[in-house]
Amino acid sequence: MARNLSQPEPWQRGRVLAALALLLGLLLLLHARIPNRIGNIGSLVENVLPWFGVFIPVLLAGALWRRSASAVVALLLPVVTWVSLFGGLLIDKSHAGGDLTVVSHNVDADNPDPAGTARDLAASGADLLALEEITAQAKPVYEKELAKAYRYHSVPGTVGLWSKLPLSDIRTVDIAQDAGPLGDSKPADVKLADSRALRATVATDHGPLAVYVAHLGSVRVNPGGGFWTASRDRNAEALAKAVAAERNKRVVLLGDMNGTTDDRALDGITSRLHSAQGAAGDGFGFSWPAKFPMVRIDQILTRGVEPRSSWVLPATGSDHRPVAARVSW
Numbered sequence: 001m002a003r004n005l006s007q008p009e010p011w012q013r014g015r016v017l018a019a020l021a022l023l024l025g026l027l028l029l030l031h032a033r034i035p036n037r038i039g040n041i042g043s044l045v046e047n048v049l050p051w052f053g054v055f056i057p058v059l060l061a062g063a064l065w066r067r068s069a070s071a072v073v074a075l076l077l078p079v080v081t082w083v084s085l086f087g088g089l090l091i092d093k094s095h096a097g098g099d100l101t102v103v104s105h106n107v108d109a110d111n112p113d114p115a116g117t118a119r120d121l122a123a124s125g126a127d128l129l130a131l132e133e134i135t136a137q138a139k140p141v142y143e144k145e146l147a148k149a150y151r152y153h154s155v156p157g158t159v160g161l162w163s164k165l166p167l168s169d170i171r172t173v174d175i176a177q178d179a180g181p182l183g184d185s186k187p188a189d190v191k192l193a194d195s196r197a198l199r200a201t202v203a204t205d206h207g208p209l210a211v212y213v214a215h216l217g218s219v220r221v222n223p224g225g226g227f228w229t230a231s232r233d234r235n236a237e238a239l240a241k242a243v244a245a246e247r248n249k250r251v252v253l254l255g256d257m258n259g260t261t262d263d264r265a266l267d268g269i270t271s272r273l274h275s276a277q278g279a280a281g282d283g284f285g286f287s288w289p290a291k292f293p294m295v296r297i298d299q300i301l302t303r304g305v306e307p308r309s310s311w312v313l314p315a316t317g318s319d320h321r322p323v324a325a326r327v328s329w
Contacts, residue, residue, distance in 0.1 A: 024078040040226055099327065101203070158195055159214065166202070218258055272303060291315070307325050
């Protein structure tokens with residue numbers, strides 16, 4: 001039978017698809033080398049890095065449609081890289097047991113039902129409850145609704161810690177929050193106070209536990225200025241110094257980091273503390289936005305205690321979802 005010379009060989013088809021597959025693989029493999037000099041593009045990519053995996057089945061469908069052997073082989077690079085980066089998150093690593101349940105929640109300054117949010121959080125059974133973005137107007141509501149479940153609490157600014165165990169050595173942590181280039185997007189009647197981080201010692205049956213609660217500065221995607229993270233990055237650097245100076249071997253950090261643990265801006269923190277979701281979670285644990293979570297910016301990070309399980313609680317009246325973990329000594 002005569003060979004059809006007008007049809008390219010499988011290895012010659014889909015060269016554009018093969019090139020796109022290689023570029024995707026290189027982006028996943030070398031994301032840490034993407035510079036931040038222009039619009040903080042590196043940090044932006046790292047915050048949505050898992051979602052680049054969506055392009056893999058799209059490219060695979062194109063490769064099969066084009067019957068391109070070269071594109072299929074090229075797809076091995078992004079597939080292997082994505083699995084090496086995130087495959088572990090798809091495995092349920094949770095275990096039964098644990099000594100302490102902790103919950104962190106950005107309750108949202110615009111929350112229309114702070115009382116309902118407080119009741120939902122109290123029903124979680126958390127031993128330690130960290131709240132971020134507490135307004136002066138909502139503070140007494142949270143204090144009233146949580147008083148029955150939590151004997152001890154402290155709210156030095158816009159962050160607060162409620163505990164079933166005694167608290168001591170409570171102090172604010174200066175993380176130098178500055179206003180952003182677009183100004184404060186919150187209404188005048190819900191302006192936030194300056195203090196956005198605290199440190200406390202919790203008395204447990206196993207000894208003292210240092211607990212930090214923090215709300216790092218906001219980030220914004222500005223079409224004219226790229227990914228604005230200056231305030232968040234300064235906060236992260238200051239918080240990292242505080243954690244580095246912490247003398248207690250057992251530490252839990254709870255809060256809204258406004259960034260994922262893949263974001264290089266949090267390296268100073270994540271190099272010293274480990275993600276409970278990464279160690280003992282089931283899935284990515286996305287927490288924001290509440291209606292359709294796409295990123296994990298609310299974190300529970302630990303040192304000296306072992307996360308046994310980590311999960312995301314149902315949505316409240318906030319634009320974030322609460323995150324929880326159970327830790328063990």
